[in-house]
Amino acid sequence: MTTENVMNPPADREAHQTALNGCSSEGLSPADSPERDVRSDHAGASQTVSVVIPAKNEVRNVDWVLGSMPGWIDEVILVDGNSTDGTVDLARNERPDLVVVNQRRPGKGAALREGFAAASGDIVVMIDADGSMDPGEIDRYVEPLITGQCDVVKGSRWLDGGGSTDITPFRRFGNKMLLRLVNTLFDSNFTELCYGFMAFNRSCFKDLALTADGFEIETQIVLNAVRAGLRVEEVASTEAPRRYGRSNLRPIRDGFRVLATVMGTLATGACRPVEDVPKPESYIGQGSKSAGPGRLDAVKGSE
Ligand SMILES: Nc1nc2c(ncn2[C@@H]2O[C@H](COP(=O)(O)OP(=O)(O)OP(=O)(O)O)[C@@H](O)[C@H]2O)c(=O)[nH]1
Numbered sequence: 104m105t106t107e108n109v110m111n112p113p114a115d116r117e118a119h120q121t122a123l124n125g126c127s128s129e130g131l132s133p134a135d136s137p138e139r140d141v142r143s144d145h146a147g148a149s150q151t152v153s154v155v156i157p158a159k160n161e162v163r164n165v166d167w168v169l170g171s172m173p174g175w176i177d178e179v180i181l182v183d184g185n186s187t188d189g190t191v192d193l194a195r196n197e198r199p200d201l202v203v204v205n206q207r208r209p210g211k212g213a214a215l216r217e218g219f220a221a222a223s224g225d226i227v228v229m230i231d232a233d234g235s236m237d238p239g240e241i242d243r244y245v246e247p248l249i250t251g252q253c254d255v256v257k258g259s260r261w262l263d264g265g266g267s268t269d270i271t272p273f274r275r276f277g278n279k280m281l282l283r284l285v286n287t288l289f290d291s292n293f294t295e296l297c298y299g300f301m302a303f304n305r306s307c308f309k310d311l312a313l314t315a316d317g318f319e320i321e322t323q324i325v326l327n328a329v330r331a332g333l334r335v336e337e338v339a340s341t342e343a344p345r346r347y348g349r350s351n352l353r354p355i356r357d358g359f360r361v362l363a364t365v366m367g368t369l370a371t372g373a374c375r376p377v378e379d380v381p382k383p384e385s386y387i388g389q390g391s392k393s394a395g396p397g398r399l400d401a402v403k404g405s406e
Pocket residue numbers: 107108157158159160161182183184185206209210211214230231232233235269299344345349350351352
């Protein structure tokens with residue numbers, strides 16, 4: 104576990120965020136978030152939108168994320184990574200219609216895959232639970248999908264209008280190297296690789312053929328989308344430091360996992376669609392109270 108991002112001093116956060124986007128000291132400000140339903144701007148747009156949030160011990164952050172969610176989102180799914188700090192209870196209090204999924208395998212990638220399989224919206228958005236990404240930006244991700252401009256939208260901190268007050272020089276360097284490698288090997292022109300704010304048409308889920316268990320899921324989404332011939336676009340996004348708590352990412356270990364994903368995708372040629380994507384057993388419907396027997400144990404046992 105690295106020591107970076109262990110609780111950012113509020114004064115630091117304030118200075119950073121004020122410089123970035125004029126936000127308050129309490130992280131990205133929901134007051135700045137557009138509440139406009141992007142669908143109403145496009146005649147005939149009727150796609151429903153699900154938001155999938157992976158969360159592992161985010162009790163101090165998740166209420167802010169849920170409270171900042173635009174009102175026009177149709178479904179919010181929280182995939183719990185066996186949290187022991189009351190994340191799920193707090194999240195349910197904040198949003199009674201929350202759908203909670205308990206992941207069966209450990210890791211952010213495993214969590215997201217379960218969340219995607221449980222999502223019922225035409226458009227699926229993924230966003231972190233730590234308050235580092237602004238739910239108020241979701242309309243940027245949804246709009247190009249609604250208009251049919253592309254199939255997958257990925258956030259970029261390095262496009263004009265984006266930024267990060269979170270990334271360390273070490274992580275920035277690693278990201279840059281991996282990004283260069285991907286752009287060279289896949290003949291792409293991305294400005295960002297390892298960033299977990301994305302959206303896609305649910306109809307593309309099979310084509311994405313996701314298998315990653317860890318943080319490399321973000322890279323796998325991008326590479327498999329390219330391999331499957333899906334149209335991928337970037338939108339500018341602003342990343343703040345996580346509001347509270349420790350990072351789950353280990354830059355060296357996870358950097359190598361990203362590298363292995365890049366090389367593995369290159370070596371295996373065209374991405375093959377996953378034929379059968381089962382709904383997770385641990386799917387818990389809206390308002391349900393019980394996680395069901397054995398599910399948390401299954402996650403715990405495999406860690
Ligand atoms: N369900 C689930 N969520 C996870 C798991 N690992 C990480 N997450 C969540 O994935 C998101 C990203 O993880 P972070 O720990 O914030 O990683 P990071 O963004 O690289 O690190 P920071 O810079 O500290 O924010 C957060 O919402 C985590 O709670 C996991 O094993 N299961």
